[in-house]
Amino acid sequence: MLEMVKKWFWYDWIMLGLRLITSVSLILTTIRFQEGIALPLWIVIFWEIAAFSIPWVCLLLNYKYYLFTEILLFGGLCVHLTSLFPEAFPSFLVSVFLIAANSARLSYHWTAPATVLVIPGIFYVVSPNYSYWLMVIYYGLAYVMGFAFHLLTVNHRQNETIRKQNAVLEQYMSQIERITLAEERNRLSRELHDTVGHAYTSIIMGMEAFRSELATGKGIQRLDSLLELGRKSIEEVRGYLHQMESPQQSLSLVQALQKLGVEFQEHARVEVSFRAFGEESRLSRQAKMAFIRCLQESLTNAVRHGQATDITVSLQFGHQDTRLEVHDNGRGMEEWQEGFGMNAMKERAMNLQGQVFVYTKPGEGTLVTCTLPRQAEMENDLIQLLIVDDQPFIRESLQMLLDKYQDLNVVGSAEDGEQAVNLCGRLQPHVVLMDLDMPRMNGAETTKMIKQQWPHIRVLIFTTFQDAEQALDLLRSGADGFLLKSTEPLELADTIRLIHRGGTLIDQGMSHKIFEKLDKSVESTQLKAVNDYDLTYREIELLQLVAKGLGYKTIASKVYLSVGTVRNYASSAYIKLGVRNKEEAIQKALEIGIIVS
Known part of the structure; x- marks a missing residue:
């Protein structure tokens, strides 16, 4: 109840104040004119306290309870007092105002006649000193004022709800804008990192390799100058990428x-x-x-x-x-x-x-x-890596980026699939970073061959293109993850650790396409089962649950059906599939592709 009161608005306190003032005034008046009261004073005062408190408590629970108790308790009290003191009939005016203010929906159809026509009629019967129509006018005006107050409160509640919803939507849009900006900054930083950053890294590595071929001191001096310029430029690029980070990312x-x-x-x-x-x-x-x-x-x-x-x-x-x-x-x-x-x-x-x-x-x-x-660095577990890519600059860049992590160790690199298979047999790396588009033997064939010979070697596909069909085939062939080359070094390092621990990770953009393709494949299989065997989707769902080893009672609780209905579905599915028991049904469902092993 206290929680309800905390949510009150100004109009709720106004109505409580009116009730309190009316009840206190009535009690004081009763005490003042107690000689004319037929009942004992304490009974009348108790009645007045009950007429104040009980309807108010009912209002906190349900407005319909309030309307009944207000008319019966307070209305009955006013009728009794009016029979003793004809001047007491206006004491019900505030109650009529509150009844109209708290009525809602269809309750107006009976509260209006009861308070405006019936109650004045009872007052007139017990005390015909005042005109019936005069009392009807008084109570009618009180009811209209209460109804107007009700419209005011409804309007205020709706405005408050709209204001809160607008505030939430504004906050939501603000956060969406921030996240969109952050993700766009991430994308731009990855693009710059993968183009300009890798280009500078490749140039520097190439010039370092070219150093031994220079014969003159002047040539070495010029090479050192170019290397210094390249290193300075790549540091500037890194500085720009750092500045692009949003304050939230920092x-x-x-x-x-x-x-x-x-x-x-x-x-x-x-x-x-x-x-x-x-x-x-x-x-x-x-x-x-x-x-x-x-x-x-x-x-x-x-x-x-x-x-x-x-x-x-x-x-x-x-x-x-x-x-x-x-x-x-x-x-x-x-x-x-x-x-x-x-x-x-x-x-x-x-x-x-x-x-x-x-x-x-x-x-x-x-x-x-x-x-x-948690994907923390595993310093005590050195992960041995093999990089497979036909681009030498990319191999050198990846090795340069990954060597800065203490738990990652690049033990070798291969330029094609055949060389990768040979190195896997000789080096036995923990994780292979596999490119797809390579000469002689592509990444898909290489992955399949490595997994057939060394199932314990983890293969992370690391490519540039988003081909959902190819990614799905690679995952079916045993690939342990699929990541795009636009991934940042920290994300790549964390993914390698996850793959090494036995996890599987698919790039977020690629996962959308893969799941869409899987959904279409499942829908196609189920549609074929519906057409060929006349199975309903409920029967297909039942077969899939039976294949998981669930009993009929468990299935019934899962799909919110009775056990008898589940048995009927099972019998119907068995007849359509031409099988005799649960084991044969599972085998048949495997054959037609409804479930997978």
Whole structure:
């Protein structure tokens, strides 16, 4: 009840004040003229206190309860007092005003006749000293004034709701703009890094290799001058890239999330409390952006859909992962509906081998949890790398970029697939960075051959082009990851560590295309099953669950059907497939492609 009172506006306090003034005045008047009262004084005062408090409590719960109790308790009290003192009939005017102000929807159809016509009629019967129509006019004016006050409060509530929604949308658009700018800066910095930066690196490495071929001192002097110019230029490029970073990127994750919470609190007018646990670990830019996006989407959903007033944000740095929790006190939902923002959030986390969970229940608010694995440098575990690329400058540049990490060791490089296979047999690297477009043997054939001979060697496809069909074939052939060459060095290093630990990572832009292709493939398979065997989509879903080893009771609880209905679906599917039992059904479903092994 206290929480309800905290949400009151000025008009709620006005109505409570009117009730309080009316009730206190009535009690004082009753005490003053107690000689004319038929009932004991304490009974009348108790009745008056009940007529004040009970309808007010009912109003906090449901307006319909209030209307009934107000008319019965307060109206009955006024009728009793009017029968004793004919001048007491105006005491019900304030009550009529409040009844009209708190009525809603169809309740006007009965509250208006009851208060304007019926109650004055009862007053006239018990005390015919005043004209019935005069009382109708009084109570009618009071009801109209209450209805006008109701329209005023409704208008105020709607304006307040619109204002809050606009504030949330403005905050949301502001954050979207910042994230878009940050991602555009990232893209531009990657483009510059991969073009100008790699070009300078290639020139420097080429000139260094050319040093031994110079015979004259003048030539060596000129070469040193060119090398100095090249190194100075690449340092300037790095300086420009550093300046392109947004202020938010220069902040730590804790500072960035705190700033986001403070700004949201100021604009949306909700309480946002932030807590951080554990020692902050170094995160990649992509992981940092995923947490920022997760918090932004969670805060917006909490206010827009959950109507929350208090939000608690917790960030915990663990040994194995980093976890962000956003818990609000909103109204919650019976069934969570995922929109575009939540799907994008889950996709970001999935691309980093993380997960996003949402728990919500009516009356308990919503809890959003985003967990990403910790990708710290493994100094005690030296990762041996083999670089495979037909461009010598790219091989040298990659080696130069990766050698600065203490846990990464480039043990060799190959210019084509055949050389890569030979080096894998001799060096046994942990991770292979594989280009696709190479002479003699391309990256796809090389990956398949390496995986057939040495399954323990991890292969990370590192290419320039986004070909979803080719990427899907490579992943089916055993590739452990797919990354574009536009990736920043820190992202590349973190991905290598993840691949080495047994994880799988696909570039975010590529994952969109791969999942679209997979969805189309699944839809095509299911459509063929529907056409060839006359299976319904519910029967296909049942076969897929049976293949996972689930019993009929478990399936029934999962798909919200009775056990008998599930058995009927199973029998129908078995008949259509021409099988006799669960094992034969699973085998048949594997053959026609409904499920995969």
